[in-house]
Amino acid sequence: MERKEFLQSLGAGAAFALMFPCVSGCSNDSEDLETFPVSEGVDFTIDLTSPESAPLANNGGYIAVKSSEELTYLDIVVARNLEGELVAASKICSHQQTEEVRFISDEGGIFFCSTHGSRFSQTGTPLNTITNNPLKVFNTALNGDILRIFE
Ligand code: FES
Known part of the structure; x- marks a missing residue:
């Protein structure tokens, strides 16, 4: 033919x-992306007994939440790492501010952005060359079944 x-x-x-x-x-990768600001002044709680928190019952599980009711998008990732500790980071990527960060079990448990593949340690350190900008991480404190996430 x-x-x-x-x-x-x-x-x-x-x-x-x-x-x-x-x-x-x-x-290219820098165009046409919906971007969001990284949240400041984060201080809120989640109830670990709520149905929305169920993925946190298992090591490696994570949820995405809003740090404020005023937000129209999910801005925080809360995870139970592979050691069973509760950790939290910005869902807004430090590379180009898409809201695609999640927790994955690779490399002992890391934060990963699916937009361009940035990988971050649980302390926010970049693990590849996609960005040098650290991912914002948050403190966590557990009081019974209530988890506080704060700066
Ligand atoms: S926005 Fe590029 S890796 Fe996250």
Whole structure:
């Protein structure tokens, strides 16, 4: 099959997409991302007996929460690390401020941003070259079933 025949067999739209894939401008990783500010003055509690906190019952489990009711997005990741300790960090990545940070069990338990793959230690230290900016981490204090997350 000739190229022209192949393109015709795909239809006009597909042929256009194949020939002009970046007609409206190719984006790179720094474009078109919804970004959020890293929260300041964080000090709030969560009830570990609530259904929303259930993933924290297991080592390696994590939840995403809002540090304030006024927020329209989830800004904090709370995790039970592989040693059973409760840790918290910003869900807003220190690379380009997307809200894609989560906790994963790789490397003994790290924070990971799925936008470009930044990896951070539990103290917020960058573990790869995607960013040199530390991830903001928060203090945690457990009082019964109530976990306080604060700066
Ligand atoms: S925004 Fe780029 S790795 Fe998180």
